[in-house]
Amino acid sequence: MIRLVHMPGLGSDDTLIPQGDAIPTLADDEAGTVVWHREHLRIRDQAAVARAASSEYMLPLFVFDPAFYGAEGLACDSRVRFLHDCLTDLSDQYHTATGRGLTYAHGDPVDVLGRFREAGWDIVTMAVPTGRYGRQRDRRVRDQCDVTFIDGDGLVRDRVETREGWQDDVSAWFAADQYDWDPGTVSSRSFDTGVDIGTIEDHYDITPSKSAVPRGGTGPAHERLSAFAERLDDYPGNISAPTDARDGTSGLSPYLAFGCLSVRQVIQYINEYAPDGRGKEMFISRLFWNKHYEQKLEDWAGWLDTAVNPVFEGFNAEQYDPDLVAAWKHGRTGFPMVDASMRCLKEMGWLNFRMRAMCASVYYHLLQQPWRIGADWFYHHLIDASAAINYTQWQSQCGLIGKPALRLYNPRKQVRDQDPDGEFIRRWVPELEALPDEYLDRPEGTPVHVQASCGVDIGEDYPRPVVDYDVARQAFRRRYEAVRADAADALSDSTIARRASFSGGREAAARIAAEHGTDASTGAEDGGTQTSLGSFSDE
Numbered sequence: 124m125i126r127l128v129h130m131p132g133l134g135s136d137d138t139l140i141p142q143g144d145a146i147p148t149l150a151d152d153e154a155g156t157v158v159w160h161r162e163h164l165r166i167r168d169q170a171a172v173a174r175a176a177s178s179e180y181m182l183p184l185f186v187f188d189p190a191f192y193g194a195e196g197l198a199c200d201s202r203v204r205f206l207h208d209c210l211t212d213l214s215d216q217y218h219t220a221t222g223r224g225l226t227y228a229h230g231d232p233v234d235v236l237g238r239f240r241e242a243g244w245d246i247v248t249m250a251v252p253t254g255r256y257g258r259q260r261d262r263r264v265r266d267q268c269d270v271t272f273i274d275g276d277g278l279v280r281d282r283v284e285t286r287e288g289w290q291d292d293v294s295a296w297f298a299a300d301q302y303d304w305d306p307g308t309v310s311s312r313s314f315d316t317g318v319d320i321g322t323i324e325d326h327y328d329i330t331p332s333k334s335a336v337p338r339g340g341t342g343p344a345h346e347r348l349s350a351f352a353e354r355l356d357d358y359p360g361n362i363s364a365p366t367d368a369r370d371g372t373s374g375l376s377p378y379l380a381f382g383c384l385s386v387r388q389v390i391q392y393i394n395e396y397a398p399d400g401r402g403k404e405m406f407i408s409r410l411f412w413n414k415h416y417e418q419k420l421e422d423w424a425g426w427l428d429t430a431v432n433p434v435f436e437g438f439n440a441e442q443y444d445p446d447l448v449a450a451w452k453h454g455r456t457g458f459p460m461v462d463a464s465m466r467c468l469k470e471m472g473w474l475n476f477r478m479r480a481m482c483a484s485v486y487y488h489l490l491q492q493p494w495r496i497g498a499d500w501f502y503h504h505l506i507d508a509s510a511a512i513n514y515t516q517w518q519s520q521c522g523l524i525g526k527p528a529l530r531l532y533n534p535r536k537q538v539r540d541q542d543p544d545g546e547f548i549r550r551w552v553p554e555l556e557a558l559p560d561e562y563l564d565r566p567e568g569t570p571v572h573v574q575a576s577c578g579v580d581i582g583e584d585y586p587r588p589v590v591d592y593d594v595a596r597q598a599f600r601r602r603y604e605a606v607r608a609d610a611a612d613a614l615s616d617s618t619i620a621r622r623a624s625f626s627g628g629r630e631a632a633a634r635i636a637a638e639h640g641t642d643a644s645t646g647a648e649d650g651g652t653q654t655s656l657g658s659f660s661d662e
């Protein structure tokens with residue numbers, strides 16, 4: 124057995140496993156297909172698995188890619204552990220179905236898959252909209268290893284105007300039969316390479332630091348889904364407050380991100396077993412959002428890096444202040460709801476939608492920092508990190524699309540609305556434990572004698588706000604209003620309107636350009652933008 128722990132360095136050829144001569148070579152008259160798993164870590168309703176199963180031999184493979192591991196790796200150790208749970212579960216699923224588990228490899232996927240090609244294997248994998256590294260990796264394996272990317276996730280890839288009839292197409296896909304295959308007719312050629320999850324965890328010293336991270340895998344995902352279906356009626360009331368959401372929303376996001384279940388499996392299960400009602404409607408609409416955001420990234424990779432509306436490219440660059448960024452990342456902004464959320468994100472790798480949106484809004488609108496740094500921080504820490512949802516949501520919450528109405532989250536109002544008794548804040552910001560509830564939305568306003576009597580010294584035990592809320596909000600508003608008409612103009616460009624893909628389509632984009640662009644000026648010296656100040660709404 125090859126001991127990875129003793130390998131001299133990741134750049135060395137020794138780390139490329141398996142060796143070429145260990146791979147079962149196919150004879151000229153034999154046909155075999157490797158299923159290369161990245162996401163979609165399940166064997167049911169999995170189009171690539173179903174395709175490989177029609178071959179004479181099937182070989183399910185996972186490649187441990189050094190790019191994701193180590194101090195500079197693309198994922199935090201807790202997400203890596205979740206992935207490893209998923210792989211154990213996936214291997215068990217294969218074992219139960221075919222008598223053999225997953226084959227594990229290590230190294231640059233181009234090199235590993237190249238060896239399988241040399242041994243005569245075809246290679247299939249699911250097409251997925253993926254992150255910056257994943258995109259160039261996929262391009263390389265397509266070009267150099269002739270990997271076939273299988274279309275089977277419900278996204279539209281067969282026409283330029285992907286959004287025309289999109290809702291109908293995706294609905295039909297959700298309702299259609301799942302991909303199926305018969306294990307009884309399959310011969311698996313999986314083999315032991317000497318690399319397994321244990322050797323990889325030792326080699327990379329995987330030490331998950333987050334707490335209460337769920338166990339990965341299709342088994343735990345099913346348990347969560349069936350328990351959630353029983354309490355679906357309570358879902359609408361549990362979405363917004365962070366403490367209620369923790370157990371009140373489905374908690375399925377990491378399982379969907381790694382594909383332990385397909386979105387279609389979830390929808391079909393809910394349709395069959397959950398009671399009809401508002402909870403069901405709201406939940407299913409969110410599963411459509413999942414596909415909606417995936418489609419966005421599939422259509423335009425720029426979401427990961429570039430402001431969708433060019434007017435906002437580099438918008439906060441001159442305001443960049445590493446101290447403000449650090450205060451936000453580590454929960455020391457002086458806004459308790461933001462600090463509690465950011466510490467929760469770092470400690471648990473999960474936040475509910477409203478708290479994610481509030482943290483993004485405060486970061487971009489109040490601290491006025493470059494959006495990508497914030498989005499990358501989320502992406503690193505979220506267990507459910509999805510390149511498609513995270514980066515597109517960041518751009519939407521920051522207002523980089525250029526819609527006329529901009530929603531700003533007020534972190535003080537969020538305390539009053541979503542955590543009035545301070546349960547969430549006190550859990551994550553223990554410095555404020557003894558502060559009376561009525562001051563939690565604005566600790567810096569606590570009278571000195573109250574601070575003395577409860578023993579919390581604001582400015583000493585807990586920071587004053589790193590920016591003045593009203594001043595910062597006004598400053599952003601002025602800057603935003605100064606470019607808002609230009610941003611609306613940009614939406615008249617059909618390429619930009621197509622990328623933005625908001626409800627109402629390109630007609631809606633053209634309408635915004637006409638009604639809010641520079642030609643819509645009311646004649647005021649500033650181009651009429653003052654007329655729109657009411658478009659800033661506080662959430």
Ligand SMILES: Cc1cc2nc3c(=O)[nH]c(=O)nc-3n(C[C@H](O)[C@H](O)[C@H](O)COP(=O)(O)OP(=O)(O)OC[C@H]3O[C@@H](n4cnc5c(N)ncnc54)[C@H](O)[C@@H]3O)c2cc1C
Pocket residue numbers: 372373374375376377379380409410412413414416474475476477479480483501505507508509510512513514516517520
């Ligand atoms: C700035 C920001 C970044 C985000 N990054 C991610 C991310 O990386 N990965 C991720 O899965 N979600 C992300 N979301 C969306 C949302 O916050 C999470 O999907 C949700 O909190 C996950 O918890 P849940 O599975 O219990 O949600 P539920 O409420 O139970 O929803 C079920 C599923 O629907 C989908 N869904 C729910 N809300 C949304 C939404 N607003 N947009 C798209 N799909 C949605 C998800 O797949 C989710 O798992 C982000 C939201 C914001 C504002």
